[in-house]
Amino acid sequence: MTAPRPTAPAGTGTPARTRNPRTRIAGLAAVLALAPIGVAATATADPQTTPNGPWSGENGSNLAAIHSYDQLWSTLERIEQRAQGSFELDSAPLRSNTGREIPVVTIGDGPTPVMYIANQHGNEFVVSEAMINLIRSISGNSSTAQAIREQLTVTVVPRVNVDGFDADVTDASGATTPWRQNYDPSCTEAPCDPFYAIGRGYDTNRYHSYSDSAYDHPYLPGDDDLNPVPEAVAMRLLWDERRPELVIDFHHQGSYVDEDGRLITGSTMWPNATAEAERLGIADEFADTITRSQRAVSVMLTELDQYGYANITRYPNTSTPGIARNAYGLLGSASVLFEMRGGIDAKSNGYIAKTAEVAGMAVLEAVADGSWETTSLEPVENIRERGPFVSDPHE
Ligand SMILES: [Zn+2]
Numbered sequence: 001m002t003a004p005r006p007t008a009p010a011g012t013g014t015p016a017r018t019r020n021p022r023t024r025i026a027g028l029a030a031v032l033a034l035a036p037i038g039v040a041a042t043a044t045a046d047p048q049t050t051p052n053g054p055w056s057g058e059n060g061s062n063l064a065a066i067h068s069y070d071q072l073w074s075t076l077e078r079i080e081q082r083a084q085g086s087f088e089l090d091s092a093p094l095r096s097n098t099g100r101e102i103p104v105v106t107i108g109d110g111p112t113p114v115m116y117i118a119n120q121h122g123n124e125f126v127v128s129e130a131m132i133n134l135i136r137s138i139s140g141n142s143s144t145a146q147a148i149r150e151q152l153t154v155t156v157v158p159r160v161n162v163d164g165f166d167a168d169v170t171d172a173s174g175a176t177t178p179w180r181q182n183y184d185p186s187c188t189e190a191p192c193d194p195f196y197a198i199g200r201g202y203d204t205n206r207y208h209s210y211s212d213s214a215y216d217h218p219y220l221p222g223d224d225d226l227n228p229v230p231e232a233v234a235m236r237l238l239w240d241e242r243r244p245e246l247v248i249d250f251h252h253q254g255s256y257v258d259e260d261g262r263l264i265t266g267s268t269m270w271p272n273a274t275a276e277a278e279r280l281g282i283a284d285e286f287a288d289t290i291t292r293s294q295r296a297v298s299v300m301l302t303e304l305d306q307y308g309y310a311n312i313t314r315y316p317n318t319s320t321p322g323i324a325r326n327a328y329g330l331l332g333s334a335s336v337l338f339e340m341r342g343g344i345d346a347k348s349n350g351y352i353a354k355t356a357e358v359a360g361m362a363v364l365e366a367v368a369d370g371s372w373e374t375t376s377l378e379p380v381e382n383i384r385e386r387g388p389f390v391s392d393p394h395e
Contacts, residue, residue, distance in 0.1 A: 063178070066125050067132065069100065069166050072159060075132060076103055083107075083139035085149040092234040093241075096163045097184050097201075102234060105135050105156045108149030114367055115155040115244035115333075116360060117235055117324065120205040122164020123178040124252035124342055126349050130356035131158035131250070137361060144365060151368035155242055160231050161204050172199020182231050193228060194219050205249070206320060207232035208327035210276075214240055218322035239328060246296055246334040246367060249324040250356055252342025253315075258387045262311050265355055267339045267386050268301075269315035270294050271329025276321040285332065292334035294380040295372055296363050300338070301379035303362035309351045313386040315339055336363075 067075055080089045086109040091101035116134070118127040135156050138145045148154065159165060163183040170176050172185055181201035188199050195206035207229035209216040214236035215225040227233050239247070256264045270293035277286035304310035315337055321330060329335035338359060340352045366372040 066129060069159075069162055072128070072132070073103055076105060076135070076158075079132075079136055079139060084141055085109075085139070085146065086153075087139050092157065092160075092231075093237040094230040094234040096161075096167070096231060097182060098163050098167045098169065100162045100167070102157065102160060102162055102231065104238065105158070107135065107138050107154045107156070108152050110149065110151040110153055110368070112151060112367060113153045113155065113242045113244040114364065115157075115239065115242060115247045116250065117157040117160050117247070118250035118356075119159040119165060120161050120231070120249065120324065121180045121203075121251060122161040122166075122182070123180055125159070125165055125178060126252060126342065126353050127250035127340055127356050128159040128165075130340075130353040130360070131156050133353065133357045134360050137357070138364065144361075148364050148368045152364060153242070154364060155238060155244065157235065157238070160235060162231075164201065164204070171197070171201075175200070182229060184228065186228075202229045202232075204229055204231045205251075205324055206322045208322050208324050209233070209236050210321055210327040210330040218327075235324065236327070239331065239333070244328075244333050246292075246336070246363070247324065247328040248296070248336045248338055248360065248363065250360075251337065251339045252352075253339040255341055255390050256313070256386050256388060257390050258311060258313060258384060263341065263390075264313050264386060265310050265341050265352065266304075266312045266359075267315035268297050268312060268383075269317075269325060269337045270297055270380075271326045271335050272317055273319050273321040273326035273330060275319065276326070277330060280330065282330070286330065289329050289332060289334060291377070293329060293336055294377055295375050296334055296336050296366075297383075298375050298377055298379040299363050299366040299372055300336075300359040301383065302375070304355060304359055305379075307355070307358065310355050312383070314383045316386060 076089050080087055086107065088106040090104045092104050095101055116131065118131045119125050138148050138154060161182055164181055165178050167177055167183050169183050172188060179200065180203060181197050182204050184201040185199050187196055190198065192198055195203040207218060207227060209218055209227055211223060213223060213225060214233050215227045217224055217226040220226060253267060258264055270290050274286065277283050301312055304312055321327060325335050325337040338356065340356050366375065
C-alpha cells in the first residue's frame with residue numbers, strides 16, 4: 001500500500017502538505033485496522049546511533065505497516081471525526097526543513113496540561129504507532145477517557161521528526177530515510193555544529209532550548225536566535241504555549257539484557273542535568289522536578305509490573321541539558337524519557353507498542369485522579385541498571 005508522499009525541496013519553505021480534512025487516501029481502512037506493527041530501518045554507518053543501533057532487517061514491506069506521513073495525518077483526521085469531547089488536530093508552530101507540517105493532537109480541556117512527544121529520532125518509529133493508539137483511546141467513550149479529558153489537556157505529538165522517518169530525500173552519502181536525524185544537509189564539511197551528521201542533519205533531541213527563548217542555540221554561549229533545528233524549536237514553542245505539568249518523550253533503544261539474561265523491553269529516566277541547574281541557580285526547584293518526574297516513572301513501573309512481557313530498567317545517565325528530558329525539566333516540567341526496545345520483528349513490536357501505550361495511559365490516569373502526587377517512589381529506588389547490549393536474536 002503506497003500513499004502519496006509529497007515533499008518539497010529543502011529550503012524552499014513551500015508547504016508540502018496543505019491540510020484538507022476531506023482528503024481521503026486509498027487504503028485508509030486497512031491503515032485504520034490494528035495491523036501488526038512491523039519494523040525496519042536502514043543500517044547506515046552512523047556513530048551517533050549509539051545506543052539505538054544497530055537496527056536489523058531492512059524490509060520495505062515491514063516498514064509499510066507503520067503509518068507513512070500522509071497515512072498518519074489521515075488516520076488522525078479520521079480519529080478527529082469520531083472523537084468524543086474536546087479534540088483538536090493542528091500543525092506544530094514550525095514546519096520541518098522539507099516544508100512538512102508536524103501533526104499535534106490536543107485532547108481534553110481540563111486544568112492540568114500534559115505533553116507527550118514521540119519519534120524525535122526518525123528511525124525510532126514504533127512509538128508513533130503507540131501514540132496513535134493512545135490518542136484513539138483517550139478520545140473514546142470509556143469512563144477513563146472521559147475522566148482524563150475532564151482533568152487534563154493532553155498534547156500528543158506522535159511523530160516529531162517527520163522528515164527523518166520518511167522524507168523522500170537522500171543524505172550526502174546516498175542513504176535514505178528512516179534515519180536518526182532530521183533533514184538538513186547544509187553542513188558538508190567539518191567543523192559542523194555538535195550532534196550533527198555531515199551532509200544529513202541534526203540530532204533533534206539535542207537541540208531543545210531551556211533558556212528564555214525557544215530559538216536559542218543550546219551550544220552557543222548567551223542568548224541568540226540561532227537554533228538550527230525547527231522540530232526542536234517547534235516542541236519548545238508548544239511547551240511555551242501549554243506549560244505542561246509533565247512531559248514524556250518516547251524513543252527506542254537497541255536490545256539489552258538484564259543481569260539474569262532476560263531481554264529488557266524498555267528503559268526510563270528522569271532529568272539529571274544537576275550541574276546545569278546549579279549553574280542556573282535553580283538547584284532546589286530542579287530537585288523537586290526530579291522527584292515529581294520519578295513519581296511519574298513509579299506509576300509506569302507499577303503499571304508495567306503487571307505485564308509479564310515488560311522488563312524495565314533505568315536508562316544510563318546522559319546529562320546533556322539540550323535533550324528533551326533535561327530541557328523541559330530545567331524549565332520546570334516533570335519530565336520522563338521512555339525508551340522502548342527497538343529493531344525487532346513485527347510480533348514483538350506489537351508488545352512493545354502496547355507497553356508504551358499502557359505506560360502512557362497509566363500516567364495520564366494517575367495525573368488525572370491525583371494519585372501521581374502521592375505515589376511511592378519505591379519502584380524508582382529499586383529500578384535496576386540497564387545491562388549489556390545484545391545483537392538481535394532474530395537475525
Ligand atoms: Zn531516540
